[in-house]
Amino acid sequence: MFDNLRNNSKIVVYIVVAAFVVTGGLMGFGSYMSRNDPGQSNNSQYIAQVNNKGITPQQYLSVLRNYASQANSLSQAEVIPFRLNVLNSMIEREILLTEAENMNIKVEITDQEVEGRIDQLLEENDLTKEELIDNLESQDYSYEQFKNDIRGNMINSAKIEQVKKSTYSNIEVSEKEIQDVYDSRYQDQEEKPDYQEAKSKIRDYLLTQEQNNVYQNWLENKKAEANVTINDPMLYAYNALDSGNYQVALDSFKNLIENDSESVSIYIYLARAYQGLDKTEEALSTYQKAIENYPDDWELRLNYGDYFAENDKNEKAIEQYDKASEFAGNNIYAHYNLFMSYNNIGASQKAEQEMQTITDLQQEQNQQSSEQSNTTTTKKATSIEEELEQNQQ
Helix, strand or coil: CHHHHHHCCCCCCCCCHHHHHHHCCCCCHHHHHHCCCCCCCCHHHCCEEECCEEECHHHHHHHHHHHHHHHCCCCHHHHHHHHHHHHHHHHHHHHHHHHHHHCCCCCCCCHHHHHHHHHHHHHHCCCCHHHHHHHHHCCCCCHHHHHHHHHHHHHHHHHHHHHHHHHCCCCCCCHHHHHHHHHHHHCCCCCCCCHHHHHHHHHHHHHHHHHHHHHHHHHHHHHHHCCEEECCHHHHHHHHHHCCCHHHHHHHHHHHHHCCCCCHHHHHHHHHHHHHCCCHHHHHHHHHHHHHHCCCCHHHHHHHHHHHHHCCCHHHHHHHHHHHHHHHCCCHHHHHHHHHHHHHCCCHHHHHHHHHHHHHHHHHHHHHHHHHHHHHHHHHHHHHHHHHHHHHC
16 A cells, blocks of 8 residues: 555646636745745745745645645545655755756746636636636735736746756667567567557657656756755655655654654554564554554554565454455445455455445445436426426416
């Protein structure tokens, strides 16, 4: 479960202004797009700092709100990694914009381009310009301010794209690399596409792959060189865990618990920190204490089972997975995680049972959705009939 989160930890935050308009979340948006001036606030007012630039909680929440629908489907222990991913994307954005400043990159966006972008946003969100203006005014936000923020966003996006392209401008793909991929891809096929016809697609694929690798390596180096500080205690602790700084993570999570911030998630993270330090007994006792406090939590039972599975104690793992399944109720996401965990330890019969549970729950949801739809349709039909009768009278 946690390995999947690490493998998918790279998300790039693109500020979609329309989402703020529709949800009424424009507060703090403009200040984030224009970036903070250094030295105007003390460190305690920043959720994180990148060199001499600060990210305030308001700026962070403004961006986080864009992804509220995604967060709704996450389990307890996945929320913090998700929040850290968003913050890391904002940190990366600041690093890229600072690099653009160092490279003296200049970008101009015309009024026509800004209006074109706004028209696109209106179409995507089924809004009229009048509705947009009304929504903005309800938040004490003028249309001109909105246009300026759109312009700023477009300028910064263009700068970031130029910085990104500069990192791999000299990358080329050799004829041998293309030929090797062609031979490997089609070696077992009797009918092969013409090499010259396939060459262009293979070249584009290899070039994109190599460019992404070069850019990501460059970005990781820039992040390592940057002076990045995360001030939020939970995000700081999980960042340490995710980065393999297990002792820092351990101390941080213990401190959170001591300060009455305990939760299922923190106990899971704490146990993971102990495991990273090869302190299996401490990890075990952490899970046991968590079970005492939260005996009916499916996610805790699932992770406790994973702990046993990682230590080749499959019978005990199954015992915890069974408990997790019992407490998961109608949570399809929980049952899918259990399906995967049972499969990972070769408990195929148990995995099949979980898949059957998932199928049954999906059918039940579809039936309920259909019944609700039919009820709505019946009410509308009845309303129309009553209106017709009244008109006839």
